[in-house]
């Protein structure tokens with residue numbers, strides 16, 4: 001049986017940890033990198049280091065960002081009375097690609113999955129409630145924070161950390177440590193300006209379960225709660241929906 005040099009085997013092992021990368025692909029990528037030359041490898045190392053050192057989670061919405069709060073949360077042109085709730089940062093990108101949405105976001109970093117023991121406390125539900133009620137650092141922050149989001153806020157304990165794992169490790173850097181310390185200083189607002197919460201969780205079992213839970217938790221707060229229109233195929237990933245379908249689903253959202 002052929003064995004790789006230790007360094008190549010280690011590289012293949014690391015690449016295999018990336019979602020969607022199987023053993024064959026990991027092997028192909030590893031060999032590609034090995035033969036691509038020192039300068040290509042150095043560029044990749046620099047790029048990875050930059051991501052590690054500069055990217056964190058927005059302390060308000062939980063999206064990935066290199067400034068805190070993120071560009072969307074800071075944008076005065078965005079409508080702070082509407083919050084679109086999504087499962088993961090990639091879903092923000094999917095909706096932003098559509099282009100018509102001008103409100104803010106809230107990234108849950110996971111879904112409620114009772115069978116896996118993932119409950120509301122394991123995703124960013126209480127942060128959403130706080131934004132809607134105007135408690136804590138809810139709504140649009142009034143002053144710009146420090147570069148680098150708060151990994152801690154999004155990186156909850158439990159199974160959920162599997163999604164935030166890479167960033168949780170990155171958060172051990174000194175820079176991130178500083179960002180975490182200043183994260184609690186966001187200014188509290190008097191009351192909340194949130195009028196509508198759009199539940200844009202995936203149209204699958206976990207997404208529906210989470211939407212149902214959030215609707216029940218949010219409606220007593222006097223906020224309008226809407227869900228993306230049907231038309232997104234059940235079981236689909238929001239991220240894979242084509243832009244026209246997603247735009248229609250957003251436009252045709254209905255109150256629940």
Ligand SMILES: [Zn+2]
Nearest residue numbers: 058061070073
């Ligand atoms: Zn944000």
